[in-house]
Amino acid sequence: MSGGVDSATAAARAVDAGHEVTGVHLALSANPQSYRTGARGCCTIEDARDARRAADVIGIPFYVWDMAERFARDVVDDFVAEYAAGRTPNPCLRCNEKIKFEAVLDRAVALGFDAVCTGHYARVSDSGALQRAADPGKDQSYVLAVLTRDQISHALFPLGDTPKSEVREEARSRGLLVADKPDSHDVCFIADGDTRGFLSRKLGSAPGKIIAQDGEVLGSHEGAHGFTIGQRKGLHLDRPSPDGRPRYVLSIEPVSNTVTVGPAAALGVREITAIRPVWTGIEPPATPIECQVQLRAHGEVHPCTAAVADGNLEIRLAGEARGVAAGQAAVLYDGATVLGSATISATR
Amino acid sequence: MSTSPVVYLDHAATTPMLPEAIAAMTEELAQLGNPSSLHTAGRRARRVVEESREQIAGVFGSRASEVVFTSGGTEADNLAVKGLYWTRQAADPRRGRVLTTTVEHHAIFDSVRWLCEAHGARAEWLDVDSHGLVSADVLRDALSGDPASAAVASVMWANNEVGAVQPIAALAAVAHEFGVPFHTDAVQAAAQLPVDFAASGVDAMTVTAHKLGGPVGVGALILGKRLAPVPVLHGGGQERDIRSGTLDAPAIRAFAVAAVASAERRSLEAKRVAALRDDLIRQVLAAVPDAILNGPPPGPERLPGNAHFSFPGCEGDALLLLLDAKGIACSTGSACTAGVAEPSHVLLAMGADESRARGSLRFSLGHTSAQADVDALGAAIGEAVTRARRAAARSSARG
Numbered sequence A: 001m002s003g004g005v006d007s008a009t010a011a012a013r014a015v016d017a018g019h020e021v022t023g024v025h026l027a028l029s030a031n032p033q034s035y036r037t038g039a040r041g042c043c044t045i046e047d048a049r050d051a052r053r054a055a056d057v058i059g060i061p062f063y064v065w066d067m068a069e070r071f072a073r074d075v076v077d078d079f080v081a082e083y084a085a086g087r088t089p090n091p092c093l094r095c096n097e098k099i100k101f102e103a104v105l106d107r108a109v110a111l112g113f114d115a116v117c118t119g120h121y122a123r124v125s126d127s128g129a130l131q132r133a134a135d136p137g138k139d140q141s142y143v144l145a146v147l148t149r150d151q152i153s154h155a156l157f158p159l160g161d162t163p164k165s166e167v168r169e170e171a172r173s174r175g176l177l178v179a180d181k182p183d184s185h186d187v188c189f190i191a192d193g194d195t196r197g198f199l200s201r202k203l204g205s206a207p208g209k210i211i212a213q214d215g216e217v218l219g220s221h222e223g224a225h226g227f228t229i230g231q232r233k234g235l236h237l238d239r240p241s242p243d244g245r246p247r248y249v250l251s252i253e254p255v256s257n258t259v260t261v262g263p264a265a266a267l268g269v270r271e272i273t274a275i276r277p278v279w280t281g282i283e284p285p286a287t288p289i290e291c292q293v294q295l296r297a298h299g300e301v302h303p304c305t306a307a308v309a310d311g312n313l314e315i316r317l318a319g320e321a322r323g324v325a326a327g328q329a330a331v332l333y334d335g336a337t338v339l340g341s342a343t344i345s346a347t348r
Numbered sequence B: 001m002s003t004s005p006v007v008y009l010d011h012a013a014t015t016p017m018l019p020e021a022i023a024a025m026t027e028e029l030a031q032l033g034n035p036s037s038l039h040t041a042g043r044r045a046r047r048v049v050e051e052s053r054e055q056i057a058g059v060f061g062s063r064a065s066e067v068v069f070t071s072g073g074t075e076a077d078n079l080a081v082k083g084l085y086w087t088r089q090a091a092d093p094r095r096g097r098v099l100t101t102t103v104e105h106h107a108i109f110d111s112v113r114w115l116c117e118a119h120g121a122r123a124e125w126l127d128v129d130s131h132g133l134v135s136a137d138v139l140r141d142a143l144s145g146d147p148a149s150a151a152v153a154s155v156m157w158a159n160n161e162v163g164a165v166q167p168i169a170a171l172a173a174v175a176h177e178f179g180v181p182f183h184t185d186a187v188q189a190a191a192q193l194p195v196d197f198a199a200s201g202v203d204a205m206t207v208t209a210h211k212l213g214g215p216v217g218v219g220a221l222i223l224g225k226r227l228a229p230v231p232v233l234h235g236g237g238q239e240r241d242i243r244s245g246t247l248d249a250p251a252i253r254a255f256a257v258a259a260v261a262s263a264e265r266r267s268l269e270a271k272r273v274a275a276l277r278d279d280l281i282r283q284v285l286a287a288v289p290d291a292i293l294n295g296p297p298p299g300p301e302r303l304p305g306n307a308h309f310s311f312p313g314c315e316g317d318a319l320l321l322l323l324d325a326k327g328i329a330c331s332t333g334s335a336c337t338a339g340v341a342e343p344s345h346v347l348l349a350m351g352a353d354e355s356r357a358r359g360s361l362r363f364s365l366g367h368t369s370a371q372a373d374v375d376a377l378g379a380a381i382g383e384a385v386t387r388a389r390r391a392a393a394r395s396s397a398r399g
């Protein structure tokens, strides 16, 4: 229970459904001081208190589990290392994979619990496949798509059928004080929301060049980790493009520490290689399949053909996608059903 | 829906109020009057407070005038350590040392640390042995080198986690050899042991109501007449100009009623509770043979209601969760920050390593404890330890 409205309502619904529910709040901050000072972030003392109050109102036991070490290693350090390698990670996805549905689930099962119940907006089909939530605006199946079949079989998402507005309404009528608490959005461990500042504190500055596709040097930067594929703002180039059109980050090369920029047209991607596929909606396909792919959280859905080759996932888009960043997940869907996911490693 | 625990093994955290204390407090809550007011209503309230003061003094072997009411143990500890430090420092700036043990309650521990950080005091942390006991010789060694630099000494009478009962009279005598005022936190001792202020020779002693059947939020610093600690709370000066704040007559009356009642029953209760505790230890060790009993062996050096174990290979908070789910209330005995358990500084000071310190639980018995409570724990602890071990093993396998 994060201290937000979704996990509180999910817990209440799980109780209604007849489960024996224990509330768990995760202490994720490596710096226990932030529990005292109440700094903004995912695990402040205020959120812990809100979660505890919600548990009180629902009438369930409540505990704080200290997962700070695991979180620092598996989520924060990984986040920094991914940026250092020129990729763009999604830490929420990683947290679901390694913390909520691994560290927490493992501990819970060992203690005698059957499942981890969260306030994620997603559904699980009768056959055990992950599916999109009923509320398309809130759907979180993308950030859960890394879960294995076994993890999904120990997951409970009681909010998957309900629009967010109804969840708030229900929380209010249940007397949960968090009913009107705003949703959290940013990366929880970067309290001020300044990802670039966070990364340069962690990685230091590493000046390098910004070049055009033909190799012409257009400017310099203080560290390639400050850039994301498709980024347009904040490039501070020395001279405008010949045609006066905006330029975008096309690629980030960590070894040479070079950022390549170019016109919007060059951002288009048709083919994607993604590594470490996890198949949860179907068996690993022996032959290419027609499906859809989503390439970032809340991103568009693209029709595609997907095939397994050399253990990797090879995706050919029917059209073109823009701003596809290595490190993000490529999640395959058949309509509402998640077929599988993999981590994007290369685009063409 | 969780209900209140059937099996309450956490009397050291707080013990149920005695029915006579509830009755006295309830009656007094309906009365009007500020004990400091001069009119009839005020005088009536003042009389309640003063009669209570006399009763409490009687129970703890002090004069009535030596009882300074506070909001509880924490405030009394703060007043004693900070106030006496400031007074002694003002009289002689060389007096910068505060002598205390490594196993104090946070009310003392953190006050001393704060004096060091904010006021340049120097802490002298007296070592304890593997049972959590400090010896008079350790205090003598710490004082004899440079007695002129000692401001105040404070050693708890009985430890809240492992129940170790310190040789308070001997320690106080050593402090007095060197002319140093001696405070003791008797919060835990006062509920279960005969605690006599005058006979012990201490200069200041902390007690609190809610550990002996009174309400939470009231306590006292019993303070020798010649001592005048600098106040922590300034205001109307109601208590000897040392402590300010309107006196809580209903709570004070209930405190007195509880103190008298618990003193009357104390020797019989101590025997009864110690026998239950011994059986609890026997049952736990039978179910979990490799559990380690922390603290002194049962006997005069251990609080009769205290049992404290380390369960190798377990996280204390996992055990607590599992026992709570079975309706058994106990404690990891450690400080919490937003609910995150820190390994107990008491166990670490006794020489336990971090994993042993984390894997520990305190069971504390009191006036409502019965054989059924002990049997319920005996029946549940084996399975809980098995599960907690499995959980710890899984996380270290991944980790």
Ligand SMILES: Cc1ncc(COP(=O)(O)O)c(C=O)c1O
Residues within 6 Å of the ligand: B012, B013, B071, B072, B073, B074, B075, B077, B105, B107, B156, B158, B159, B160, B185, B187, B188, B208, B209, B210, B217, B218, B219
């Ligand atoms: C040894 C000791 N000192 C001080 C206190 C604090 O007393 P109170 O809760 O009345 O502030 C406690 C109780 O938690 C205690 O066990």
